[in-house]
Each structure stands twice: as structure tokens, then as C-alpha cells.
Amino acid sequence: MQTYADMTKEQLQEELTKVRQIYKEYQDKGLKLDMSRGKPSSGQLDLGMGLLNAVDAESLMQAENGLDTRNYGGLDGIPEAKRLMAGIMEVRPEQVIVCGNSSLNTMYDMVARGMLLGYLGQTPWCKLDKVKFLCPVPGYDRHFAVTEHFGVEMINVPMTEEGPDMDMVEKLVAEDDAIKGIWCVPKYSNPQGVIYSDETVRRMAALKPAAKDFRIFWDNAYAVHHLYGAEKGKILNILDECEKAGNPDMVFEFCSTSKISFAGGGIAAIAASEANLADIKKSLTIQTIGFDKVNQLRHVRFFKDADGIAKHMEKHAEFLRPRFELVLETLESQLSGLGAGSWIKPMGGYFITYETNEGCAKRVVALAKEAGVVLTPAGAPFPYGKDPKDSVIRIAPSYPTMEDLKAAAEIFCVCVKVATLEKMLE
Numbered sequence: 001m002q003t004y005a006d007m008t009k010e011q012l013q014e015e016l017t018k019v020r021q022i023y024k025e026y027q028d029k030g031l032k033l034d035m036s037r038g039k040p041s042s043g044q045l046d047l048g049m050g051l052l053n054a055v056d057a058e059s060l061m062q063a064e065n066g067l068d069t070r071n072y073g074g075l076d077g078i079p080e081a082k083r084l085m086a087g088i089m090e091v092r093p094e095q096v097i098v099c100g101n102s103s104l105n106t107m108y109d110m111v112a113r114g115m116l117l118g119y120l121g122q123t124p125w126c127k128l129d130k131v132k133f134l135c136p137v138p139g140y141d142r143h144f145a146v147t148e149h150f151g152v153e154m155i156n157v158p159m160t161e162e163g164p165d166m167d168m169v170e171k172l173v174a175e176d177d178a179i180k181g182i183w184c185v186p187k188y189s190n191p192q193g194v195i196y197s198d199e200t201v202r203r204m205a206a207l208k209p210a211a212k213d214f215r216i217f218w219d220n221a222y223a224v225h226h227l228y229g230a231e232k233g234k235i236l237n238i239l240d241e242c243e244k245a246g247n248p249d250m251v252f253e254f255c256s257t258s259k260i261s262f263a264g265g266g267i268a269a270i271a272a273s274e275a276n277l278a279d280i281k282k283s284l285t286i287q288t289i290g291f292d293k294v295n296q297l298r299h300v301r302f303f304k305d306a307d308g309i310a311k312h313m314e315k316h317a318e319f320l321r322p323r324f325e326l327v328l329e330t331l332e333s334q335l336s337g338l339g340a341g342s343w344i345k346p347m348g349g350y351f352i353t354y355e356t357n358e359g360c361a362k363r364v365v366a367l368a369k370e371a372g373v374v375l376t377p378a379g380a381p382f383p384y385g386k387d388p389k390d391s392v393i394r395i396a397p398s399y400p401t402m403e404d405l406k407a408a409a410e411i412f413c414v415c416v417k418v419a420t421l422e423k424m425l426e
């Protein structure tokens with residue numbers, strides 16, 4: 001395939017006329033397709049239906065410590081659910097509080113606690129003039145929405161193939177005590193699918209922040225969401241690394257079963273040091289008398305343990321893998337070698353990131369919309385929705401049927417070609 005960069009102006013114009021014709025043919029079909037939603041397909045959700053029978057009217061409702069799961073009590077979760085969630089994060093059960101149905105909710109609460117109460121006796125952030133967070137980009141839009149909501153200033157840190165640019169992170173946190181946190185999705189990052197290298201995790205754990213109450217928000221949302229087996233997705237244990245580096249209190253780790261059992265109907269958890277857990281419990285005990293332990297019991301009875309979760313996630317992978325591969329094969333066959341952008345093949349998680357040439361992402365998303373394909377808005381994976389290069393597009397292959405996905409991926413490629421050629425001919 002001839003690279004666009006090697007074409008003359010006339011050839012580019014000719015090519016644009018050709019791809020515009022193809023684009024128009026797709027447009028005339030009046031399709032309605034959606035590649036914007038990073039949520040499980042109904043086929044994946046069917047895999048979890050056994051959860052609904054895991055506890056029924058005949059079941060023993062006692063947890064293994066004798067606690068009646070139907071009643072109040074057990075603020076930090078039933079012991080067997082702590083073990084299950086610890087298994088997902090590969091931490092010790094005593095490092096875990098099992099929370100409600102959403103890890104995002106738990107993260108929101110942790111930022112709110114920093115704001116209103118302060119961590120471990122430090123000044124609440126709301127009393128400070130300025131509070132800042134580091135935001136590896138591209139990243140998860142809802143993380144950025146939480147910090148924006150609380151008026152936290154967000155600083156972009158570029159992602160590399162090994163995680164956030166650690167030279168920049170180290171320098172910034174050491175210099176500025178207004179920087180109170182960093183958002184991290186360490187495994188199969190949203191949206192690029194990056195797996196943090198051992199060096200990145202070690203450097204993160206060994207940070208020397210100017211702020212005593214600086215925290216790493218370690219959102220291990222895709223801890224067990226492998227497409228090609230667990231081996232490829234191994235990362236170091238951040239709690240252990242922080243302990244080794246003399247920073248035991250510097251991290252909060254989060255996870256949930258939202259994309260394991262039911263999205264919004266699962267269980268979430270936080271893992272942290274003993275001191276942090278005690279601090280969290282001081283306000284948690286005011287906030288709630290306890291979370292839904294019946295749901296915790298249901299999850300334990302259905303999944304049993306970390307092995308049970310791993311087996312279940314293999315079934316999810318069987319659904320997801322062909323969808324990812326279909327999109328990647330389409331990108332490869334349509335766009336490879338054109339000089340119209342790049343992408344990385346993710347080993348797990350929920351997204352593929354396409355990076356267009358500078359200044360083309362918004363145009364691609366708009367063209368796709370006009371041809372009936374909804375994509376995540378360009379800019380969404382950046383704080384304040386602003387992609388400085390206007391080049392990142394998040395593709396979510398999990399939800400559409402294979403047939404819809406095929407059409408959507410093909411249309412996407414045509415839109416990339418049109419937008420790239422238009423830009424080159426400006």
C-alpha cells in the first residue's frame with residue numbers, strides 16, 4: 001500500500017474522491033451502529049446468570065463467621081468476600097474493605113474524604129488554595145470527571161508503552177505539594193490497554209512527593225480481564241512495593257466485579273495499608289451500617305475463589321477476543337502502511353485506541369456519526385475533554401454484535417481515510 005505521505009497532491013485528491021464515494025455508499029445505507037460503549041454484551045452477562053440461583057429462599061444465609069448476611073453488621077465485608085476480592089487484586093484479605101456495587105463510587109468517596117476530612121490527620125484539601133492531580137493521558141474519562149467535579153486542577157502526564165512518563169511524575173510530585181494524587185489504571189489501561197512495567201510500578205511506589213497526603217489511586221479495574229491469558233498481564237503488587245519503599249500509606253487500590261458478574265450489580269473493594277483502612281473506617285461507619293452482604297455471599301457462592309473467577313473470565317475472553325480481533329484485522333487490512341495513524345494490540349481490557357494524525361480525531365468521530373456509527377467523543381479520554389493533539393479515539397468493541405462490529409469497523413476506516421486526506425489537502 002502506498003503511504004499517503006508519498007503521494008502527490010493530485011494523487012491525494014484522486015484518493016479522496018474515491019474514499020468519499022465509498023463513504024457516501026455507507027451513508028446511504030442508513031446504518032445505526034455503536035462502538036462507544038465500554039460495557040459487556042448481553043451474551044457476557046448471560047454467563048453470570050447462575051449468580052441469581054447462588055442464593056435462594058432455601059439457602060443458608062450465614063457467612064462463615066456466623067454473621068447473618070441479611071442483617072446489619074460486618075462493615076468491611078464478610079470474610080469470604082474479602083478473600084475473593086483480595087484474590088482479584090492479589091493482596092491479603094486483611095488489606096481489603098468490601099464496598100458497594102461500584103468502584104467508581106468508592107473512588108469518588110476517597111476523593112471526597114481527601115477534600116472534606118483529610119487523610120490520616122492531614123489538612124482537608126478544601127482548606128487549601130490549590131489542589132492538583134496528575135492524569136496520565138489518554139485515561140479514563142470518569143476519573144477525570146471526579147477530580148473536575150471537586151475543582152481539582154488536572155495535569156496531563158503522557159502515557160508510554162510502560163505506563164505514565166515516570167520522569168515527569170517524579171519531578172512534578174517532588175516539586176509541588178499541591179499535587180495530591182495520580183489516577184492510574186495499571187493493567188490493560190483504559191483506553192490503550194497498556195500494562196505498567198515492573199520499573200514503572202517500582203518507581204511509582206518509591207515516589208518522594210512533597211505532599212505528605214499524596215495518594216496513588218490504583219484502579220485495578222481490569223485485573224483479571226485477560227484476552228490472551230493471565231501470564232501476559234502480570235504486574236507487580238503496588239501495596240507490597242509501597243511497603244518495601246517505605247511508603248505504605250501512599251496508595252489506595254480499587255477493583256470491582258462490574259465486568260466479571262453484572263455491571264452495576266457486582267461488588268467493589270478497596271485495598272490499603274492498616275493505617276489507611278482504619279482512617280477510612282472512621283468515616284465509613286458514619287456513612288453506612290454496612291453494604292449489601294447478600295450480594296457478597298451470592299458472589300462467593302457462585303465464583304468460590306480466585307480460580308473460579310479466572311475460569312469465568314476465560315469465558316468472557318471467548319466473547320471478547322473475536323471482537324477485538326475483528327476490529328484489529330480491519331484496521332490492519334484497511335489502514336496499515338497508509339500513514340494515517342497507529343494503534344496498539346491490547347492483551348486485555350475493554351478498549352482499542354486509535355491514534356489519528358494530529359488534528360483528525362474530531363473529524364473522524366463526526367464523519368462516523370454522519371454515517372450512522374457512534375464513537376466515544378474525541379477528547380473524552382483527556383481532562384476537561386481536551387485532547388491537545390486531537391488525535392485519540394477510543395474504540396469499544398465489546399457491545400455490538402459481530403456483524404454490526406464488522407460494518408462499524410469498516411466505516412471507521414473509511415472515515416479515517418477521509419479525515420486524513422482532507423487534512424493533508426488543507
Ligand code: PLP
Pocket residue numbers: 038101102103104105140185190219221255256257258263264268
Ligand atoms: N475504572 C475503570 C478504569 C473503568 O474502565 C470502569 C468502567 O468502565 C470503572 C472503573 C467502573 O467500575 P465500576 O462499575 O466498579 O464503578
